[in-house]
Amino acid sequence: MLNLLVAGTFNVPNADVNGLHDFVARLAEEIVAQGHTLLNGCMNEFDRTLAEAADRALEAHSAPDRERRVRGYVLAGHQPVHRCGTIIRSRLSDWDLDKEALYVPEQVAQADAVLLVGGGDGTYRAANWARICRKPLLPVTMFGGAAGPVFEREIEAFELSYADRVDRARYEELNSISADWRQLARIVVALAEQLSVPRNVAVLMSYASDPALDDVYETICTVCTHFKYRARRVEEDNTLGRIVPAIMKQIEQSAFVVCDLTGLRHNVFYEFGYAEGLHKHVVLSARDGTPLPFDIHDHPTLFWNGMTQFRADLTDKIRLIAREHGRG
Incomplete structure (x- = not known):
């Protein structure tokens, strides 16, 4: 409010x-x-x-x-x-x-x-x-x-x-x-x-060197830009201080969060939980076949193995959030 x-x-x-x-x-x-x-x-x-x-x-x-x-x-x-x-x-x-x-x-x-x-x-x-x-x-x-x-x-x-x-x-x-x-x-x-409404979108995902994850990040940024949001993930080369507090601050100040669970990284789950605790809208995604933990099975997740369908699914999800913000 x-x-x-x-x-x-x-x-x-x-x-x-x-x-x-x-x-x-x-x-x-x-x-x-x-x-x-x-x-x-x-x-x-x-x-x-x-x-x-x-x-x-x-x-x-x-x-x-x-x-x-x-x-x-x-x-x-x-x-x-x-x-x-x-x-x-x-x-x-x-x-x-x-x-x-x-x-x-x-x-x-x-x-x-x-x-x-x-x-x-x-x-x-x-x-x-x-x-x-x-x-x-x-x-x-x-x-x-x-x-x-x-x-x-x-x-x-x-x-x-x-x-x-x-x-x-x-x-x-x-x-x-x-x-x-x-x-x-x-x-x-x-x-x-x-x-x-904030314009920034926090992107939470693995930092592993993986061309597919690079494509996921690029797709998230493209879809968010379409709805006049700015998607960004915190990395060592774009923050001056410690990276964990920078990520927490980014989540706090975001309009919503996109969280990709590929790789099942503990830090990503922690950041996801923090966003949920702040009652942020969270859009979950993961590579097709990722074995999600039982306690988030009830959270809708966009599974991907190619960017064409992922882009379409992500667009539908973010459109719903954008409508709440008057941007749909």
Whole structure:
């Protein structure tokens, strides 16, 4: 599940204030309905409306983790505008960027994506912090304010920033006009999910010198590239540190894992178990005739002895995962 930071303000000239209030509440409800955590600034009426709407939705569903699913961050020297969820006092007194040393605001650092609605100068600062931290930005332009210029800047940089994860038309839905606030909220949250999914795929397999395994690795990379993922295995010549921690980190940061069990290497089974423990999607493969241990017989495995059929089978498997990520 994601940490989604929503920033903005209701103080937008010529905005539909009632519509803006309603949309912000629907957006908060949708974020928690999809199992995500709402992050907010806990500084203004916008933040209070967000937090209270999310808190009511969590209470209505008797969510056991209600306190953790809404997190507000209040600047040092200020008082929180609401008491919903968990309130965290920031070490920062402002978000200004004209400092001798810059410290990233905690909620930006912890966010998987930053959603902007309306907004003014503070929203521009939030957008710039998101860019510095390479967080996906989702500015909803319908209500005007800072979100409009931020959207224009993001669409100019679309090919560099987002094209490997979403279609341009999909991102441009942030610039759409809608009278259905709930549907617009669904669109925004679904897009945040799609933009926040990691692009890397961890490949776990034997390092034995075997032309057939080289073909397997090349096929995995080719199929993943087709679905806009980057497949990679950690090797001694592409990591600066110890190889085992590098593999563990790669698994943790991956969208999913492809694990080839050919050779029945103990380290590959260990890495497979680690990925399973993290609840990652794992696609298993092995050379035809590989005697798999009894405790993974129930895990679907793609057995191969040629690349043509393996490529087709692997494509079908990864397509299912890609659809979950909005890439199918």
